[in-house]
Each structure stands twice: as structure tokens, then as C-alpha cells.
Amino acid sequence: MARTFWYQRGVPFNDPGLILYAYYPELKVVDEARPRKKDKYYDILLLGASVLNRGWGQVEQALLEQLDRNGHSNIRIFNLAIPAHTSRDSWLKYSALGKTHFDLVVFYHGINETRANNAPPNIFKDDYSHFSWYETANMLDGYHGKALFTLPYTLRFFYLNIKRAMHDEQYVPVDWPRDEWLQFGREPRSEASFQNNLNAILDLAARRCERVLLMTFATYIPPDKHWGRKGKLFGLKRAPVTLWGRRGDVLKAVNAQNEVVRSLASKENDTLFVDQANLMDHSPRSFNDPCHLTIEGSAQFAKNIVKVLLPELERSPADRVDRKTAGRRALEKSDPKNCRNVKPGRSG
Numbered sequence: 001m002a003r004t005f006w007y008q009r010g011v012p013f014n015d016p017g018l019i020l021y022a023y024y025p026e027l028k029v030v031d032e033a034r035p036r037k038k039d040k041y042y043d044i045l046l047l048g049a050s051v052l053n054r055g056w057g058q059v060e061q062a063l064l065e066q067l068d069r070n071g072h073s074n075i076r077i078f079n080l081a082i083p084a085h086t087s088r089d090s091w092l093k094y095s096a097l098g099k100t101h102f103d104l105v106v107f108y109h110g111i112n113e114t115r116a117n118n119a120p121p122n123i124f125k126d127d128y129s130h131f132s133w134y135e136t137a138n139m140l141d142g143y144h145g146k147a148l149f150t151l152p153y154t155l156r157f158f159y160l161n162i163k164r165a166m167h168d169e170q171y172v173p174v175d176w177p178r179d180e181w182l183q184f185g186r187e188p189r190s191e192a193s194f195q196n197n198l199n200a201i202l203d204l205a206a207r208r209c210e211r212v213l214l215m216t217f218a219t220y221i222p223p224d225k226h227w228g229r230k231g232k233l234f235g236l237k238r239a240p241v242t243l244w245g246r247r248g249d250v251l252k253a254v255n256a257q258n259e260v261v262r263s264l265a266s267k268e269n270d271t272l273f274v275d276q277a278n279l280m281d282h283s284p285r286s287f288n289d290p291c292h293l294t295i296e297g298s299a300q301f302a303k304n305i306v307k308v309l310l311p312e313l314e315r316s317p318a319d320r321v322d323r324k325t326a327g328r329r330a331l332e333k334s335d336p337k338n339c340r341n342v343k344p345g346r347s348g
Contacts, residue, residue, distance in 0.1 A: 002154040016150040019140045020096050023133075024089070030078050030097055037101040037209075041076040042313065045210075047090035047201070048108040050292060052081035057293045062302035070306065072313050078102070086112045087197035088128050092137055094201055096144050102210050104309070107201060108276075110217025111291045113190040114244045114253040118177040120184055123170055126193050131172050132164050177245055185245040188253035195260045202268060211312070213305070214265045216258040216277035220287035221247055239289045250290070272308050279304045 007013045009022040021028055035043035044063075050056040060079055067075050080093050087109040094105070119130050128134040136157065143153045164171060172178075177185070198214075205212045221241050244250045258277050265273035279300075280286055286297030293301055 002150040005154065006150060011150075016153075017143070017145050017147045019147060019153060020092065020137075020144040023137050023140060024080075024082075024093050024096070026080050026082060027093060027096055030080070030100060033078070033100075034098075035076065035078065035100050035102060041074050042072065042104070043102045044075065044077045044104045044106060045094075045102040046077060046079045046081050046106050046108075047094060048081035048106070049085045049112050050081070050083035052079065052106075052108055053083055054079065056083060058295050058298035059293065059301050062299045063305060066299075066302050066306045067309075067313070070310060070313075072310075081108075084112060085109075086116070086128065087194050087201075088134055089137070091197040091200050092141050095204060096141070098145070101208065104211050104213055104272075104312075105201070105205055106213045106215070106305070107198065108215045108217065109194070110254045110257055111219060111244055111250065113194050113257060114185070114188075114250045115172065115177060116190045116193065117185045117188060117249065117253055118181045118245050119172050120181065121187075121189075123172075124184075124189055126196065128193060130170070132160075132174070135164075135171075136160055176243065182246055182249075185249035186252070188249075188256045190253055191256040191260060194257045195264075198260065198264060202264065202271070206270070211270060211272065212268070213272040213274065213309070214261050214268075215274045215305075216261050217254055217291070218276040218280040218282075218301075219251065219254055219290050220280075220282045220284075221251060221290045223247070239292065241290045244290070272312065274304050274308050276301060276304060 003011075003013050003016065006016065006019065006022055010025045010028070011021050012018055018028075018031075030045075035041065046052050046060065052059050054060055060077055064075060064077065067073075080090070082089070087107075090107065090109065116124065116128050116131070123130050125134075127138055129138055139156055139160065140153060147153060172181075202212060241247050241250055245253075262273075262275070265271055280297065281300060284294075286294055286300060288294055288297075
């Protein structure tokens with residue numbers, strides 16, 4: 001019965017170890033394709049949320065078109081960006097990927113993290129488990145790639161659901177923030193969680209010998225009194241800033257997280273960096289709302305990436321491998337589980 005319950009949610013009946021498929025079905029596409037280090041493609045993994053998602057913008061398409069125009073038609077993109085996801089989701093998904101290799105891992109997160117701040121200090125959790133989604137996802141993550149039986153995590157799953165039903169007031173809502181909790185959003189506590197999740201991704205990428213492209217998060221939130229839940233918006237009017245919190249609090253948290261990205265990019269010699277927050281045109285020509293991009297904005301966003309990525313692509317594959325090897329020698333000497341011997345991920 002337990003296996004049937006999860007099978008209906010996307011988990012293979014004969015492989016209960018792939019439990020995160022229930023929460024992140026997008027993992028299955030990557031696991032089945034299994035991009036390899038020596039295949040004929042330059043494989044790119046997109047980690048992000050709705051800004052990079054195909055249903056909310058044209059970034060992926062613009063990126064492929066611009067790279068093709070520059071003579072790089074062997075690009076293959078695996079897009080794991082899902083609306084409402086945060087850096088926590090990207091960490092759980094990236095760590096779950098199995099026998100795969102990406103030539104580039106693109107990280108773009110920011111505004112969704114700010115919703116976590118709209119909670120009292122005694123409720124806020126560093127792993128975002130004050131959201132019901134993350135409380136369950138964090139629990140299931142411990143079983144992914146390991147579980148031989150379904151019943152243990154099924155019992156814990158139902159326990160968490162009963163607990164939430166009895167104490168719903170202790171969780172951040174899945175839609176709009178609680179009005180009485182908005183005052184707590186002034187403290188950007190998400191900054192530390194964001195940094196922990198990003199550091200975990202960077203550490204794992206180093207062990208896998210996968211290059212990472214970091215980007216600051218671009219926003220356009222004009223100081224307009226009409227910017228409210230039912231207020232006047234511009235463009236396609238997709239999402240008001242109040243979906244994430246109060247305007248000043250959202251900007252404060254995003255700016256703090258952008259500084260984390262800039263700091264890590266300056267310290268990590270083997271990362272690429274695009275300062276989208278400074279490069280994007282902050283106007284309705286580029287933005288449909290606080291973060292989602294117009295067609296023109298998507299093209300500019302992709303152009304900023306291509307400008308940084310082209311020098312990397314124009315090196316021969318051998319040069320790229322040599323550069324990675326040189327950049328990882330210190331890690332390999334200190335860690336026996338270096339990138340050439342690292343164990344595969346937990347799924348696939």
C-alpha cells in the first residue's frame with residue numbers, strides 16, 4: 001500500500017530509493033539522460049526558480065539561440081528551475097543527481113528566499129522547515145538513493161502531515177505571508193541559510209569537477225504606493241511584491257544575498273560570475289513584475305551570460321580539463337574523495 005501511494009506520486013514501484021521524484025519530478029529527466037563528461041555535448045544545468053523556468057520567461061531559449069549564433073550548437077540544457085523554489089530546493093536536487101556530469105552549473109536564486117523571513121524568530125528554521133514543503137522535503141532527502149523499503153518514510157510523512165494539521169499556525173503559509181508576521185521580514189535571516197545552501201552546492205561541484213556560474217539576483221520594484229496585493233502593476237502583472245513581503249524588506253534581503261554571491265564568486269577561483277543585479281536594465285522594458293523578465297529582458301539576461309561563457313567555450317575541451325585539474329589540485333591533496341574518484345550522487 002505504501003509503495004502504491006508513492007507510485008501514484010511519481011516514485012518507481014520497484015525503487016523506493018527514488019523518493020525525491022515525488023517532490024522533484026524534474027530529476028527523472030536528468031537521471032534518464034545521464035549527461036557524461038566525455039559526451040558530444042556541452043551540458044548546462046540550470047538551478048533556479050521561475051525566472052529561469054520555461055513557463056515564466058524566455059531565458060533558456062535566448063541562451064540557446066545566442067550560443068548557436070556564436071558557433072556553439074552542441075549545447076544541451078537541463079532546466080531544473082521551478083516556480084517558487086529556493087536555494088534549498090536547488091541544493092536538494094543537485095545533491096540527489098546520480099551518475100551525471102555537467103560542464104556548467106548555473107545558479108540563480110534570490111527573491112523566493114525572502115518569504116522565509118516573514119516568521120517570528122522562534123519559528124524561523126535555517127533549513128526552511130518552517131515551511132511545510134521543506135519540512136517534508138528535508139526528511140525525504142535522507143532516504144533518497146538509500147531506502148530499500150517504503151514504509152519507514154511513509155510513516156514519517158503521515159506523522160508530519162498530522163503534526164502540521166494540529167499546529168498550522170507555526171508554519172509559513174504556502175501563498176501570501178501572514179499579515180501579522182510581516183513585521184519580522186525586516187531581519188534578512190535568509191542570508192545565512194542562502195549562504196549555507198550555496199556553499200554546499202559549490203563544495204559538491206568542486207568534488208564533481210563541475211564549473212559553476214554564479215549570478216546576483218536582479219529586481220525591479222519601483223517605490224510606488226500602488227504596489228500592493230491588488231495594486232497597479234506593469235507589464236504582464238504576474239506577481240506583486242507583497243507575494244514575498246514588504247518592499248523594503250524584500251530588497252534588503254535580496255541585496256544581502258547578492259553580497260553573499262559576490263563574496264563567494266571573488267573567493268572561488270574556478271567559478272564564473274555575472275552581476276545581473278547591476279547589468280540588467282531596471283525598467284518595464286525588461287521586467288514584467290519585481291523579478292520576471294520580458295522577452296527583451298530575457299534576451300539581455302542571456303546576453304550577459306554568453307559574454308562571460310564564450311571565452312570558456314572557445315577553449316578546447318583539453319584546455320578546460322587542464323584548467324579544472326589545476327584549480328582542484330589543492331582539494332585533491334587534502335581530500336582523498338577528489339573529483340576523479342568522487343562517489344556518484346544519491347539518485348539514478
